[in-house]
Amino acid sequence: MKGNEALAEAAIRCGCKCFFGYPITPQTELSAYMAKRMEKSGGVFLQAESEIAAINMVLGAASTGVRAMTSSSSPGVSLKAEGISYMAGSDLPAVIINVQRGGPGLGSIQPAQSDYFQATKAMGHGDFHVMVLAPCSVQEMVDAVTLAFDKADQYRMPVMILADGLLGQMMEPVTFPEAKTELPDKSDWAACGHKNGRKHHIINSLFLDAPLLEAKVKERYERYKQIEENETDAELYMCDGAEIVVAAYGATARVAKSAVTKARAEGIKAGLFRPKTLWPFPVKEINQACKDAKCILDVEMSMGQMIYDVKLATECRIPVEFYGRTGGVIPTPAEVYDEIKKLTGGAQ
Amino acid sequence: MAVVFDRPNSLEDVSTHFCPGCGHGIVHRLVCEVLDEMGVIGDTIAVVPVGCSVMSYNYFGCDVIQAPHGRAPAVATGAKRVNPDKVVFTYQGDGDLAAIGTAETVHSGTRGENIVIIFINNTTYGMTGGQMAPTTLPGQVTQTTPFGRNTDTAGFPIRICEMMSTLSGVALAQRVAIDSVPHIREAKKAIRKAFDNQVNKRGLSIVEVLSTCPTNWGLSPTASMDFVRDKMIPYYPLGVYKDKTADEEAAK
Numbered sequence: 156m157k158g159n160e161a162l163a164e165a166a167i168r169c170g171c172k173c174f175f176g177y178p179i180t181p182q183t184e185l186s187a188y189m190a191k192r193m194e195k196s197g198g199v200f201l202q203a204e205s206e207i208a209a210i211n212m213v214l215g216a217a218s219t220g221v222r223a224m225t226s227s228s229s230p231g232v233s234l235k236a237e238g239i240s241y242m243a244g245s246d247l248p249a250v251i252i253n254v255q256r257g258g259p260g261l262g263s264i265q266p267a268q269s270d271y272f273q274a275t276k277a278m279g280h281g282d283f284h285v286m287v288l289a290p291c292s293v294q295e296m297v298d299a300v301t302l303a304f305d306k307a308d309q310y311r312m313p314v315m316i317l318a319d320g321l322l323g324q325m326m327e328p329v330t331f332p333e334a335k336t337e338l339p340d341k342s343d344w345a346a347c348g349h350k351n352g353r354k355h356h357i358i359n360s361l362f363l364d365a366p367l368l369e370a371k372v373k374e375r376y377e378r379y380k381q382i383e384e385n386e387t388d389a390e391l392y393m394c395d396g397a398e399i400v401v402a403a404y405g406a407t408a409r410v411a412k413s414a415v416t417k418a419r420a421e422g423i424k425a426g427l428f429r430p431k432t433l434w435p436f437p438v439k440e441i442n443q444a445c446k447d448a449k450c451i452l453d454v455e456m457s458m459g460q461m462i463y464d465v466k467l468a469t470e471c472r473i474p475v476e477f478y479g480r481t482g483g484v485i486p487t488p489a490e491v492y493d494e495i496k497k498l499t500g501g502a503q
Numbered sequence: 504m505a506v507v508f509d510r511p512n513s514l515e516d517v518s519t520h521f522c523p524g525c526g527h528g529i530v531h532r533l534v535c536e537v538l539d540e541m542g543v544i545g546d547t548i549a550v551v552p553v554g555c556s557v558m559s560y561n562y563f564g565c566d567v568i569q570a571p572h573g574r575a576p577a578v579a580t581g582a583k584r585v586n587p588d589k590v591v592f593t594y595q596g597d598g599d600l601a602a603i604g605t606a607e608t609v610h611s612g613t614r615g616e617n618i619v620i621i622f623i624n625n626t627t628y629g630m631t632g633g634q635m636a637p638t639t640l641p642g643q644v645t646q647t648t649p650f651g652r653n654t655d656t657a658g659f660p661i662r663i664c665e666m667m668s669t670l671s672g673v674a675l676a677q678r679v680a681i682d683s684v685p686h687i688r689e690a691k692k693a694i695r696k697a698f699d700n701q702v703n704k705r706g707l708s709i710v711e712v713l714s715t716c717p718t719n720w721g722l723s724p725t726a727s728m729d730f731v732r733d734k735m736i737p738y739y740p741l742g743v744y745k746d747k748t749a750d751e752e753a754a755k
């Protein structure tokens with residue numbers, strides 16, 4: 156199944172009741188799949204007049220307590236930033252998918268990872284985070300959707316799946332979970348009509364009283380702390396004894412894995428650190444992966460964005476080198492292998 | 504002694520932050536009287552905008568969602584589509600609805616979203632201190648048109664009901680005012696019709712209310728009512744611009 160379609164099917168099986176989207180390459184198959192399947196599964200599909208309207212429809216639906224989702228690609232996600240900030244400020248759960256393409260501006264329609272800063276550092280104005288998941292296969296996209304809906308509800312926050320055009324267009328065999336029949340109860344906060352049985356619920360991000368807003372934000376950061384403690388995830392591949400650790404996520408990690416495997420076969424002590432959560436960044440895991448490392452090679456489809464988290468997480472104890480392609484160019488295993496060889500001087 | 508005038512049940516028993524002479528209080532009351540009469544407050548979701556009426560979430564007795572600036576019709580679309588049996592309405596000012604939210608307004612109309620939009624036109628951005636709105640009258644002085652709105656440079660005021668009446672999905676587009684008792688009565692009837700349309704799944708109903716902003720107009724409350732009558736109504740004629748139900752009745 157195609158990555159974009161797998162994301163859609165997984166969402167429906169998670170009890171996602173509505174999808175609001177706007178056409179943009181390279182995620183169009185996701186909307187097309189939703190248009191075909193959503194109504195049949197008793198949900199709502201609506202093509203909005205803009206990315207902005209789509210995220211606000213998600214905001215409206217999520218406010219009433221249902222599972223809601225939207226998807227887009229880089230330029231479209233920029234337009235959604237306002238709505239995502241409001242949702243974070245209103246403690247609303249939702250799933251947002253970014254099938255990244257080259258940027259800035261209209262950029263290209265080819266795969267890229269140049270929205271890492273946006274997703275992990277600045278998904279909108281104000282003090283907030285969204286949880287960011289980084290799958291690297293079609294199966295992992297399915298698993299990420301399940302996790303995203305669960306964590307969004309558990310922590311009452313937007314969760315983003317940061318994919319890219321390669322993963323979206325890729326076809327792989329996939330196993331889906333059974334459709335969810337029981338969903339979390341949100342009746343203690345959702346705005347879905349009080350039936351004259353309780354005080355009215357207000358979904359709101361406005362707090363004109365400065366100390367009150369500060370308290371609200373601090374409460375949210377307490378939740379973020381729990382997430383940082385409990386929700387990080389990463390794959391460590393051949394990291395035991397690795398003197399060079401390649402750090403890469405998403406589709407780039409597959410390229411890097413091939414390069415690492417080849418290097419190991421040739422006697423170079425290489426390993427791969429692949430974060431599956433980008434926020435929270437897997438700090439413990441990268442330090443575990445790099446315990447024997449003399450060098451880290453950060454590889455991205457960007458000019459170097461995750462590299463700052465890699466340096467911060469390892470507190471710059473180990474030199475961090477960078478190899479990246481951008482604008483829609485995908486690095487090849489041979490390129491990454493050459494970098495590994497260059498940095499290690501080949502087999503010892 | 505019989506109580507002849509009381510606060511509607513649907514209106515929370517709190518003091519509002521609105522200025523003396525502001526029209527919001529009257530329109531809030533009309534909306535809540537209608538919700539009381541229809542007995543739907545427990546099944547209603549209000550979507551409030553950015554602007555003076557943002558804090559209506561403290562006044563409307565139903566569940567409330569506060570929308571980003573201009574996005575209330577999109578938020579209401581999301582809420583209504585997954586809750587088709589609930590009553591969903593937006594309450595928006597002119598800057599919110601007719602400037603930054605024009606796309607959301609037009610497209611919720613053309614889709615025929617089964618929601619009610621209460622549109623407060625007071626020709627200015629109230630909360631930010633009285634800047635030019637899309638509805639500011641030609642020649643009208645505001646903070647950002649200190650020499651009066653010059654239509655050569657600042658363009659012309661937008662007539663929303665006339666525009667919305669051209670959209671096939673709109674069931675009702677009616678302009679009312681709150682400058683006199685007969686007009687207030689007419690306004691309440693229009694609001695009732697809008698909510699009835701929603702219950703009867705007729706499509707989008709928009710009621711534009713010509714209202715006041717004494718603080719930013721620099722006028723007394725009574726002079727503000729005169730401004731509505733003498734300056735606003737001539738540019739924004741009151742009346743029904745579209746009424747699908749009445750048109751269908753007439754065609755029978």
